[in-house]
Amino acid sequence: xxxxxxxxxxxxxxxxxxxxxxxxxxxxxxxxxxxxxxxxxxxxxxxxxxxxxxxxxxxxxxxxxxxxxxxxxxxxxxxxxxxxxxxxxxxxxxxxxxxxxxxxxxxxxxxxxxxxxxxxxxxxxxxxxxxxxxxxxxxxxxxxxxxxxxxxxxxxxxxxxxxxxxxxxxxxxxxxxxxxxxxxxxxxxxxxxxxxxxxxxxxxxxxxxxxxxxxxxxxxxxxxxxxxxxxxxxxxxxxxxxxxxxxxxxxxxxxxxxxxxxxxxxxxxxxxxxxxxxxxxxxxxxxxxxxxxxxxxxxxxxxxxxxxxxxxxxxxxxxxxxxxxxxxxxxxxxxxxxxxxxxxxxx
Amino acid sequence: xxxxxxxxxxxxxxxxxxxxxxxxxxxxxxxxxxxxxxxxxxxxxxxxxxxxxxxxxxxxxxxxxxxxxxxxxxxxxxxxxxxxxxxxxxxxxxxxxxxxxxxxxxxxxxxxxxxxxxxxxxxxxxxxxxxxxxxxxxxxxxxxxxxxxxxxxxxxxxxxxxxxxxxxxxxxxxxxxxxxxxxxxxxxxxxxxxxxxxxxxxxxxxxxxxxxxxxxxxxxxxxxxxxxxxxxxxxxxxxxxxxxxxxxxxxxxxxxxxxxxxxxxxxxxxxxxxxxxxxxxxxxxxxxxxxxxxxxxxxx
Numbered sequence: 173x174x175x176x177x178x179x180x181x182x183x184x185x186x187x188x189x190x191x192x193x194x195x196x197x198x199x200x201x202x203x204x205x206x207x208x209x210x211x212x213x214x215x216x217x218x219x220x221x222x223x224x225x226x227x228x229x230x231x232x233x234x235x236x237x238x239x240x241x242x243x244x245x246x247x248x249x250x251x252x253x254x255x256x257x258x259x260x261x262x263x264x265x266x267x268x269x270x271x272x273x274x275x276x277x278x279x280x281x282x283x284x285x286x287x288x289x290x291x292x293x294x295x296x297x298x299x300x301x302x303x304x305x306x307x308x309x310x311x312x313x314x315x316x317x318x319x320x321x322x323x324x325x326x327x328x329x330x331x332x333x334x335x336x337x338x339x340x341x342x343x344x345x346x347x348x349x350x351x352x353x354x355x356x357x358x359x360x361x362x363x364x365x366x367x368x369x370x371x372x373x374x375x376x377x378x379x380x381x382x383x384x385x386x387x388x389x390x391x392x393x394x395x396x397x398x399x400x401x402x403x404x405x406x407x408x409x410x411x412x413x414x415x416x417x418x419x420x421x422x423x424x425x426x427x428x429x430x431x432x433x434x435x436x437x438x439x440x441x442x443x444x445x446x447x448x449x450x451x452x453x454x455x456x457x458x459x460x461x462x463x464x465x466x467x468x469x470x471x472x473x474x475x476x477x478x479x480x481x482x483x484x485x486x487x488x489x490x491x492x493x494x495x496x497x498x499x500x501x502x503x504x505x506x507x508x509x510x511x512x513x514x515x516x517x518x519x
Numbered sequence: 520x521x522x523x524x525x526x527x528x529x530x531x532x533x534x535x536x537x538x539x540x541x542x543x544x545x546x547x548x549x550x551x552x553x554x555x556x557x558x559x560x561x562x563x564x565x566x567x568x569x570x571x572x573x574x575x576x577x578x579x580x581x582x583x584x585x586x587x588x589x590x591x592x593x594x595x596x597x598x599x600x601x602x603x604x605x606x607x608x609x610x611x612x613x614x615x616x617x618x619x620x621x622x623x624x625x626x627x628x629x630x631x632x633x634x635x636x637x638x639x640x641x642x643x644x645x646x647x648x649x650x651x652x653x654x655x656x657x658x659x660x661x662x663x664x665x666x667x668x669x670x671x672x673x674x675x676x677x678x679x680x681x682x683x684x685x686x687x688x689x690x691x692x693x694x695x696x697x698x699x700x701x702x703x704x705x706x707x708x709x710x711x712x713x714x715x716x717x718x719x720x721x722x723x724x725x726x727x728x729x730x731x732x733x734x735x736x737x738x739x740x741x742x743x744x745x746x747x748x749x750x751x752x753x754x755x756x757x758x759x760x761x762x763x764x765x766x767x768x769x770x771x772x773x774x775x776x777x778x779x780x781x782x783x784x785x786x787x788x789x790x791x792x793x794x795x796x797x798x799x800x801x802x803x804x805x806x807x808x809x810x811x812x813x814x815x816x817x818x819x
Binding site: 197201202203249251301305306307308310311312314315316318319322323325326329330444447451484486487488489490491492493494495496497498499500501502 | 553555595599603604605606608609610612613614615616617619620621623624625627628633735736739742743746781783784786787790791793794797798801802
């Protein structure tokens with residue numbers, strides 16, 4: 173029981189700490205921190221229709237974060253969620269382009285499958301390099317993000333460019349309304365159902381399959397895994413594929429849902445925020461739902477920050493980064509103090 | 520021949536920030552930590568240099584404040600990794616986020632908009648005596664000496680040996696009276712200095728401009744150069760130079776092949792070569808993956 177309470181209290185404490193640190197920074201920069209946090213709370217959760225707006229950002233974050241959690245749980249720092257998200261949307265947009273005459277009932281599922289495949293393939297090559305050759309996945313997935321970003325720029329400004337656009341932002345054509353699964357609000361029954369089924373599947377995979385048990389063992393103690401007879405390359409490859417698939421799915425939902433098109437460089441912080449969501453939730457699915465709602469709310473509030481408080485949107489990026497800086501810290505003040513005293517006598 | 524000089528100037532311009540970043544990565548790498556915060560600290564260095572020049576009109580003040588702030592952020596990173604025992608990869612990403620978000624925040628709260636800031640002047644140039652290279656900043660010419668002095672410091676000095684011991688076998692370092700934790704602190708401080716120079720060169724070396732997110736992965740590429748170069752200062756500097764040659768060749772190819780291949784895809788070249796470089800390093804060494812914690816924790 174104690175551990176369970178700690179899992180809930182720890183992230184809350186870090187978020188509080190980050191809030192205080194950010195508040196100090198904002199006050200130094202000459203903004204009113206109280207006003208700012210008030211308006212964030214209002215914009216994210218308390219204001220009218222604000223919960224719906226938060227959900228619009230929370231749903232894709234949740235899907236990506238479940239995947240990130242599965243690969244982190246297995247001990248692989250697959251930080252390429254951003255690139256997999258982009259590749260998912262790019263693959264899905266190609267399906268809609270080549271099947272524009274077909275029925276929506278065929279095109280939308282096919283587009284999502286294409287998106288999942290694209291994301292999975294984009295996560296597969298760093299995974300393969302890692303498991304076959306020992307190439308560190310942190311650098312390869314980081315580089316894969318940059319490459320995917322450039323591929324997205326290429327697709328949206330080259331082959332699939334919307335010629336009628338104003339030229340301000342390169343993007344593909346807006347999908348016809350029968351290909352959309354939600355309006356611009358981004359919250360519809362279909363998307364919620366997909367998200368819930370992803371959540372349930374993720375929970376089952378983690379808690380009710382041998383893959384889930386062995387992969388969390390792999391993350392915590394690879395030596396133990398070896399003696400348990402688990403195959404790290406199998407587990408690793410599957411976890412890379414699942415995390416890429418989910419990021420790609422979330423990219424294709426972004427296309428069929430709220431955006432309706434693929435814009436060059438859209439949602440540039442999605443991957444990083446999804447990693448944060450997973451870390452704050454300690455990779456548990458139910459926790460991920462809450463932390464996705466929290467970060468989705470922050471994001472939706474950030475869009476209105478400049479209007480109400482004059483505070484730039486980047487304030488939220490700073491806040492998120494401070495949480496990232498602290499979230500993996502092992503601060504247990506009482507124990508640390510004790511341990512230090514003990515270890516000194518052993519030194 | 521003139522074309523060759525132009526080519527070399529372009530390589531030196533794009534390569535110097537990368538090499539400074541790689542040097543910062545090397546010294547921290549040898550102390551046993553993976554420095555993934557290079558990107559963030561570099562962009563802070565770039566931002567502070569340009570804002571400093573704009574606000575104080577003095578290059579010396581600007582570069583000194585950039586160095587001081589970069590060292591402070593490096594110490595913060597050291598503190599969270601070493602004292603709070605946080606995961607160094609996530610902390611590195613967090614520092615990167617703080618760099619990107621924090622500079623955007625600073626620019627917006629000082630100047631009121633996110634538009635690129637341009638400074639009236641940049642790092643002093645070497646002057647006409649150098650012929651075709653007169654447009655290069657002095658930091659480009661300091662760079663070989665920086666590589667050399669880091670080589671002496673890391674491989675030919677008592678400090679360097681102790682630092683390597685702190686990274687590879689902290690127990691051995693402790694047995695000769697060196698505190699691995701303090702060694703890492705020093706490494707992070709020197710790293711902060713080099714990151715500040717990298718950022719300053721990137722922003723004020725030729726363009727004299729600071730734009731949002733202008734580092735664009737160069738910090739991570741510098742880090743990849745560290746791995747490619749096997750953590751050796753000279754090797755990593757050559758690796759960084761190689762990455763910048765590839766990116767310059769990519770830009771040249773845009774001019775000649777622009778009609779056949781999209782230039783966005785040619786821009787991918789340095790990233791692809793980075794992946795290949797890491798792959799080669801992994802083949803040569805067996806593996807390049809990190810322990811997720813400083814080796815301090817492994818030997819207990």
